[in-house]
Amino acid sequence: MAGKIDARLKELGIELPEAAAPAANYVPYVVSGNMVFVAGQITLWNGELKFLGKVGQELSVEEGQQAARLCALNIAAQLRAACGGDLDRVKRIVRLGGFVNSGPAFTQQPEVINGASNTIVEIFGEAGKHARAAVSAAALPRNVAVEVEAIAEIE
Incomplete structure (x- = not known):
C-alpha cells in the first residue's frame, strides 16, 4: 500500500x-539513531549526468534551479x-547544504x-522545511552545476 508521500509524488507527477x-569509498547515506545523513547528491538521473558547467556562465540561474531540483529528487531517492x-x-x-x-x-x-x-517542501510539506546553506564552489565533481547534501530525522 502506497504511503502519503508516495501518493503526493504521484499527485504532483514527480518520479x-x-x-x-556511491562512486568511491563512501556510502550514499548513514543512519545514526533517528538521523539520516545523505551524502552530496549530484545532477545524476538514472546513471546519466545532467546540467554540466558553471551557473552564470554556461548555465542560467533557471537551469541551476532545475539542477538543484534534480539533486533534491536524488536526496528523496536516497531517503527512500x-x-x-x-x-x-x-x-x-533538518538541513540541506x-x-x-x-x-x-x-x-x-x-x-x-x-x-x-522548493522541491523538498513540495514532496514533504511542512516536514520539508529545513535549515540551509547555499555556497559557491570553484568546481564540483564531473563538472556538475550543483551538489546538495541533506540531514533528515526519521521514525
Whole structure:
C-alpha cells in the first residue's frame, strides 16, 4: 500500500530516480539513531549526468534551479532507500547544504538552491522545511552545476 508521500509524488507527477550507488569509498547515506545523513547528491538521473558547467556562465540561474531540483529528487531517492522504501518514515528534513559550481562574480547561489528547497517542501510539506546553506564552489565533481547534501530525522 502506497504511503502519503508516495501518493503526493504521484499527485504532483514527480518520479524519483533510482538511488545512485556511491562512486568511491563512501556510502550514499548513514543512519545514526533517528538521523539520516545523505551524502552530496549530484545532477545524476538514472546513471546519466545532467546540467554540466558553471551557473552564470554556461548555465542560467533557471537551469541551476532545475539542477538543484534534480539533486533534491536524488536526496528523496536516497531517503527512500534509507527508510526501507517508506518515505512516510521521514519526520523532518533538518538541513540541506547546497553547492553551486560558479565563478567568483556569481552571487545568486541562494536562488539556485531554492530549486532544491522548493522541491523538498513540495514532496514533504511542512516536514520539508529545513535549515540551509547555499555556497559557491570553484568546481564540483564531473563538472556538475550543483551538489546538495541533506540531514533528515526519521521514525
